[in-house]
Amino acid sequence: MPTQIDYEYDHSLYGVEHESGPFDVTREIVDVYTRSVGDDNPIFTDADAARAAGYADQVAPPTLCALFERGELPDIKLQFGRRQFHGGQRVEPRAPIVVGDRLTASSHLKDVYTKTGRSGTMVHVVWETTFSNQDGVVVADVQRSQVVRE
Amino acid sequence: MSDAAMNQATKLYYEDVDLGDEIGPAIVSVALDQVVDFCSLWGNPAPNRFTDQAEAEKIGLDGPIVPGIMTMALVSRVITDWAGAGAVVDLDLVFRGTVPHNHPLHVGILISDTEQDDDGNHVQCDITMTGPVPDRPYVIGTARLNLPSRE
Numbered sequence: 001m002p003t004q005i006d007y008e009y010d011h012s013l014y015g016v017e018h019e020s021g022p023f024d025v026t027r028e029i030v031d032v033y034t035r036s037v038g039d040d041n042p043i044f045t046d047a048d049a050a051r052a053a054g055y056a057d058q059v060a061p062p063t064l065c066a067l068f069e070r071g072e073l074p075d076i077k078l079q080f081g082r083r084q085f086h087g088g089q090r091v092e093p094r095a096p097i098v099v100g101d102r103l104t105a106s107s108h109l110k111d112v113y114t115k116t117g118r119s120g121t122m123v124h125v126v127w128e129t130t131f132s133n134q135d136g137v138v139v140a141d142v143q144r145s146q147v148v149r150e
Numbered sequence: 151m152s153d154a155a156m157n158q159a160t161k162l163y164y165e166d167v168d169l170g171d172e173i174g175p176a177i178v179s180v181a182l183d184q185v186v187d188f189c190s191l192w193g194n195p196a197p198n199r200f201t202d203q204a205e206a207e208k209i210g211l212d213g214p215i216v217p218g219i220m221t222m223a224l225v226s227r228v229i230t231d232w233a234g235a236g237a238v239v240d241l242d243l244v245f246r247g248t249v250p251h252n253h254p255l256h257v258g259i260l261i262s263d264t265e266q267d268d269d270g271n272h273v274q275c276d277i278t279m280t281g282p283v284p285d286r287p288y289v290i291g292t293a294r295l296n297l298p299s300r301e
Contacts, residue, residue, distance in 0.1 A: 029191060032187050032188075032190065032191055033188070033191060033223070035184075035187065036184045036185075036187040036188040036191075036220070036223075037184070037188070037220065037223045037224050037227050038178065038184075038224075038227065039223075039227045039230070039231075041227075041230055041231065041235055043235035043236075044230075044235065053235075059235060061223065061226055061227065061230065061235075062226055062230070062238045062241065063219065063222050063223050063226045063241065064223070066219045066222065067191050067192045067219065068192075083209070083210075085218075085245070086217070086218035086219070086245055087244065087245055088218075088242075088243060088244040088245055088291075089218060089219060089222050089242075089243055089245075090240070090241065090242040090243070091222070091226075091238075091240075091241050092239065092240045092241075093238060093239060096236065143242075145244075
């Protein structure tokens with residue numbers, strides 16, 4: 001049975017879009033990203049291969065944009081718990097992100113809710129971010145769930 | 151477009167998959183230098199709980215761990231290695247346990263649904279990443295792919 005707990009946070013953040021960026025997608029960022037996760041797909045590592053496949057330039061792997069989300073979100077001033085961790089992430093690519101793109105992000109607080117499991121009650125804080133490129137094209141939607149533990 | 155380039159962009163066709171197919175597990179592992187490089191990209195330079203034993207112990211961890219978004223990048227890599235660079239339209243992961251460095255990580259993909267409609271050729275997958283204890287996954291989740299058809 002779920003446990004009823006008290007927790008306060010800044011509800012005024014609902015319905016407010018927080019803009020951040022610009023974030024430049026450089027060749028160095030894509031190269032370090034692919035190298036660090038051992039991704040050798042030429043579409044992600046070789047501009048010529050990407051162009052030959054019909055892309056404008058070397059393509060960023062689909063989850064790279066999540067790098068730009070972290071650290072840009074407001075503090076919700078949650079009055080609960082002390083330990084927090086990254087509980088989940090969702091990425092929905094909408095269009096290719098390529099080297100040379102300049103992205104902007106628009107984020108809003110999507111949900112704050114509790115869950116009780118074997119390790120106690122946790123508060124989940126979910127942010128939703130939409131990334132657009134320099135042409136105004138939406139390139140990805142990202143959700144991040146931060147979990148705060150008792 | 152050359153055949154080689156096309157093969158990297160589109161490795162898999164809708165007709166190649168069936169409900170219930172299991173792919174992998176692909177086995178990946180992450181070393182400290184990879185985590186240090188990754189952390190440098192998102193403004194979290196070493197030392198931190200992802201790169202340093204002492205920093206990890208300060209917050210009750212046994213040792214440095216792989217960041218969640220790096221874990222996601224590894225899962226994404228396994229999927230695009232199999233299905234092609236542009237196949238993923240939705241990747242939704244839950245991080246259920248801390249992922250250690252230098253351990254074999256088993257990434258498994260199970261085809262849970264396939265459907266063709268006017269929007270494309272959709273393949274739904276269940277995703278797991280496990281370590282030494284298969285019934286205690288580090289990561290669970292789903293992926294939705296849109297694949298080209300040979301027809």
